[in-house]
Amino acid sequence: MKKVLTAIIAVFLIAVVPTDAQTVDEIISNYLENTGGKDAWKSLNSMKMSGTSSMQGMEFPITIYSKRPNYEKLEVEVQGMQIVEAYDGTTAWSINPFQGNTTATKADEEMNKEAAKKTFEDELLDYAAKGHQVERLDDAEIEGAQTFQLKLTKKTGDEQIYYFDQENFVPIMIRVFANAGPMKGAAIETYLSDYEEVQELMIPHSIMQKVNGQTFMQATMKSIELNPEIDDQIFAFPAVPESTEEKKMSEEVPVKKEMKPEKKMMDDKPVLIEKKKKEDPKKN
């Protein structure tokens, strides 16, 4: 808390410089300082966020796990069913009963490639050392706030555009472009607000996403944990369960023979597909 306050007072001094004169590096270092400092960001190794997301007028509980270097897992709870999207460092996979994927399904190669590009660490942190480039574009008004517009060109050639509120140097919008799938080429805008302190860091608790200008998802985080212990295993694409391990399956109902191995699920997590037995409810 104190650290953030000091940082902001420090920025206050820097920020007296007319906005025009702000260089790319000043904007980025102000941002990092204002949100907790480079060191604090560097020592962040994992994060767990949980809250509520709303899509198409409905709200669902959501949990996001992330961990260095690029592990990520998103769980959305829909009516007792779970939607999962995850990346374990090599494989991007998902479970989405609403799209017919009732078991863990690998993403296609293109999507997998895209998932591999995302990193846990903020891309702006030591961007030059990472081989990225940042360029300042014309200032823009975003949601009624004047912003600095910085374009990050990653080493991979991918681009994202940050809009930093000129009053406090935190990003309030980030625009990226879909590189794969049917939305390829579409602008995806993430609006950030409700920045609050979590230990040493200032983290946005409210996230809204627009695709091609239309609101697609809004999430409000109720709790954010920094550096929680997260087992790498939770990100991993679920392996095919050993036949001997299956305790319940063996008992009453034979495993469906036609089921392809990769469609099977482990029975630890996620929870939605754990029973293979058949019961007649009318017996009760």
Added chain:
Amino acid sequence: MNSKNILHPFFLAITLSPFLNLHAQDSISISFGNLWARSIGPAVMSGRISTIDGVHKTPEIFYVGAANGGIWKTISGGASFDPVFDDHIQSIGDIRIDQSHPDTVWVGTGEPWVRNSVSIGDGIYLTRNGGKTWTHMGLGNTERISKVLVHPRNSAIIYSAVLGHLWNANEERGVFKTEDFGTSWQLVKFVDENSGCADLTMHPTHPDTLIASFWDHRRSPDFFRSGGPGSGLHKTHDGGKTWHEITQGLPDGQLGRMAVEYAPSDPNVVYLTVECEKKEEKGFYKSTDGGESFRFINGDFGSTVRPFYFARLTVDPNNSEKVYKCGLDLTITENGGEAFRTVSSGVHSDIHAIWVPKGQPKYVIIGTDGGGYRSLDGGFLFEMFMNLPLSQFYHVSVDDDVPFNVYGGLQDNGSWYAPSSAAGGVENSDWLVSNWGDGFYSFRHPTDPNIIYSESQGGNIVRHDRRDGQSKDIKPLPREGDAKFRFNWNAPIHLSKHNPDRLYFGAQYLFKSDNRGDSWQKISPDLTTNDTSRQRQARSGGLSIDNSTAENNTTIYTIGESPLNDRVIWVGTDDGLLQLTRDGGQNWTNVTPKIPGLPRFTWCSYIEPSNHIEGVAFVTFDGHKQGDKETYVYKTMDFGQSWIRFSSGHINGYAHVIKQDLVNDQLLFLGTEFGLYISLDGGLSWKQFANNLPGVAVRAMAIHPRDHSLVIATHGRGIYILDDLTPLRLITTEILESSLAFLDLPPSVIRLPKSGRPFGGAGNFIGENPSLSALIAYYMQKRHTFGKMSLEVFDEEGQLIKELPAGKSGGINIVELPLRLPPPKAAPTKNRMALAGSLITPALLEGNYQVKITKGKETFVQKITLAPDQESIYPEADRTLQQKTLKILYDLTNELGYIYFALEDMHKKASVSTVDHTPLKAELLNFAKEAEKYKDSLVSLEGDFYVAEGEEAIREEISHLYYSISRYPGKPSQQQIRKTQICKINLARSKDVLMNLKMKQNRSMKN
């Protein structure tokens, strides 16, 4: 920067207001926040495309440049397009991809097809990332760039063919060259201030060799001249250092607009079209010596038609003898011009752009006055891209149907109408035609829904009857002794607010009809200057006579009858006069001399008599056709005796239209060539509205008196609708002083969604419908960035109904409250329809709700009202029964979820118990099994969410029933109600089982 704003984030909420100085003045400027305009098309009737370029190696990627609708990129061969240039000027001259770096694309702005309604550009742009971001690279005062060429081996070298200004002389035209990616430009070929470069072609293997065609031309409001001493063909061999004029084989005398193009596969072959003095020398030429000399090949209609509009050739890169010629129709030769075939196959007329990729000679993309098309058979049959909403409206009107319909006319594309919302969105098939020709004003009769008035160019007004689709020509005709009537290209029709059968129509005289146009009364003398030197339409065109009525001048252009008094009528003319009668046409006064700072002959583009005070009127003038791009907007408060001019400080573009709000007289809307501007303070200050509305020409607007919508007619992007003006109407200086203030919207009507036609694939445009949610609006002084901000909705008993993400924008925020309860906490299922059933939730009931916003430590509270749909065909008792039944099933779903998860919990606790007393452990395990078994019997977790679904359990029964009842807003069937009772009884049993198990569990645990 205001240092006070750099405080600790928690204090940001109470930082000083930037609006404190508002006390001193009345100027109101705000951010429009997330107030949002939606586009409804049409795309079935698209609009003029000026240029196309694609990636030869991956021809599914191409860019379409519109006359006045920006740039659209596809990566799917046209299955879908994304607008990639919406932050920039919308008139596109030429697009050129650097084929060795296909993400590098140059765009010269300003359409080169210089018809009377053409827009203007502002220079050249570059993207290096396939259109994600653009950089302006200079040539800002060129207005029109006809061609851009990239050096094939050195991407830093670009040539830009600048056509230049159309309405006046300018020096910034000719061939420009950069050798440093556009950082600096050099004018390498200049002819004179009246002649621009209309076409430029590069030798396919020797890129320092180029041929430029120069064109001497000029437009004025009443005349067009193509051709003059400055026209000619010039060639360089050294990248523009030296040039020589090509004359061999070309006609003597003055030349006009010429297209010139190297055959990419044979550098000796160059094609040329020539506009010249002698008819027999006009036509298609060919060179076989690399462009040093030319030979006349063909003078057919397709080769000579309207050079100013069609002088462009595309030579198949795979075949030097196959040439595509733009024209009234697309014509194609396969033998170097000896013979052409004409493409029909339902393609729109007026072809301006053709692209054929290298290596794929049968793949042809074309752009026309009516949109884009693709051929896969070398140019025989074409299919249309039905997803490019580029329509160019001149005017717009609305009716009072529910939902209201929108009517308007389009450049070259007739008069159309469509509902403002439709099942599944406003689709291509929702748009219907009322008249053909170029379309302008179009209105539905105020009380007779079958009658639509429309017109085509030059005053051809018709009365269309929807019952049988026939139209009656109701154009006023001169009586014996009358002078010839002069109608503008875009002649004004005006409907009276005072008599549904009355309409006005303008030639040089004002006509009035009180019988739907069956007869007309002349109610004015000639209201124009009647300057005969401006009446030369029949001679217009220069080397090619172009007598299309497009240059008809000294005509009435706008008519405004006061909504408060039908004897007060204003008339504005295209030669700069503003006239007023206060006695229904007995006496007319020319008030133009009272208007300060208005140059002579400045076209009067729109007159808006006030809806609030009889003597007040707003008027716009547009001087761009005499080379004056200033914004002229005036207001009078005394019937034109004195005028104030609104400052054009924050306004860009010459003015087309101004509207005063029907409710708040301080709220004004201004349409200019570069977008929509809004003033909240009666015109003192203006701000561009760009929320989902690009900076496209706004030619006309209509405000719906019942639905409070602003309907925006753009000339290049179709119709946009700003659904509710109420938030803008409510902004006052008091509101601006509060950190957050609710804006009290009218009750939200509960409406049901309807399904559309979902299987048309990606290639069809679907316009967004208005939101079905209830809307909550508030103004916030600053964007909320730090600390918590939440929005909760409570019912009248104070029970929390919903928590919604709050809008965080500085300025106006609109939050959508979905009119449904949150989904119940349901037990899982693997039955698809059952899952759907528990996702659909009961509608919120009509009545009052309370909205509470918590922003940091402050809270703000507001009442909102949900109203029933007055149009609903279901009696209230039936609707109530449906809602009650749904509520029962909703509660059952919740209860079942509770039972299921309680059992799951029991099972878990029992099975992980650490008791090691063997008999007890066995008992616990048995218990665990029993709980699990019962739990599993409640739901169906078999199957694949599709056809391999398991047998239904109670979970699925409830949800299926729920789903079927929820789909019909009227009375549920007897069976449904009975089944609901059965579900209720079964669930009660489950509850008993749970209770028994609980008791057992307690006993076991105690042991």
